[in-house]
Amino acid sequence: MKSETVLVPADGGTLPGDLVVPDSARAVVLFAHGSGSSRHSPRNQAVAAALREAALATLLIDLLTAEEENEDVVTGEYRFDIALLGRRLVAAMEWLGAQPGTRDLPIVLFGASTGAAAALQAAAExxxxxxxxxxxxxxxxxxxDALPAVRAPVLLVVGGDDHEVLRLNEEAARRLRAANSLCVIPGxxxxxxxxxxLEQVAVTVRDWCEERLRAAPAEQEPS
Known part of the structure; x- marks a missing residue:
């Protein structure tokens, strides 16, 4: 397993990230944290560790530069700029596509909070x-408007007692044209x-990625 801290170029600056690539990795999971969080989020770190046990590489990245983070703490200017965050994710995807250890791996976009919106925008692009x-x-x-343009399958994981976010996810699922599944974690x-x-989240995401990897060759066959 190879682990390194990386700097991803984006918008004329660099974004710090932590890349871990297990032996015989089958895909790479690119994490987009939510507002007020970072690549050091203990929740995303826990999910990433579980996914690496399933031979999935992980890249946890900060989508704002250090200067932007400092400014955002005061103004909140960047945390809800979905277009900016989505553009940064696209830059990270392009970077992954240029690295020897990840260039041939399919990408899973994993977003929490506002990071989920950025992930969907990047997937549409x-x-x-x-x-x-x-x-x-x-x-x-x-x-x-990126929702109906997404072609990749989408998994929405929501807490059963997170009532308002659950309602918003249900509404978003109706706008998706891609295959999608809403998984509610009771309580x-x-x-x-x-x-x-969180363990249920990790198992659900791992199983979903396994299913997508198994289905991908068949979906890529010419009709």
């Missing part, structure tokens, strides 16, 4: 590179802090 999109407690509704709230909730 680069449909040829994305295996699937996963949203954990996300705001897919904030992807706007979980927005951050999945309840005992066993």
């Amino acid at each position: 680069r449909p040829d590179r994305v295996l699937t999109v996963v949203s954990r407690g996300g705001r897919p509704d904030m992807a706007g 979980a709230t927005h951050l999945f802090e309840e005992p066993g909730a």
Whole structure:
């Protein structure tokens, strides 16, 4: 397993990230954190660790530069700029496509909170590179007009007690034209802090990625 801290070029700056590539990796999961969080999010770190056990590489990246992060703490200017965050994810996808260890791997976009909207926008922009999109407690509704343009299958994971976000996810699912599944974790709230909730998320995402990887060769066969 290869682990390294990387710098991804984007918009004239660089974005720090943590890339881990297991031996015989079958896909790479690109994490997009939500507003007020970072690549060090313990929830995304926990899910990433579980996915690596299933031979999935992971790239956890900060979508804002250090200067932007400092400014955002004061103004909140960047955290809801979905177009900016989506553009940064596309830059990270292009970077992954140029690295020897990941260039041949399909990409899973994993977004939490507003990161889910950014992931959907990036998937709509680069449909040829994305295996699937996963949203954990996300705001897919904030992807706007990108929703019906997404071609990759989408998994929406929401806590059963996260009522408003669940409603927004249900509405977003109706706007998706791609295959999608809404998975509700019973008794979980927005951050999945309840005992066993985050573990359920990790298992659900792992199984979904397994299914997409198995289905991908058949879906790519010419009709």
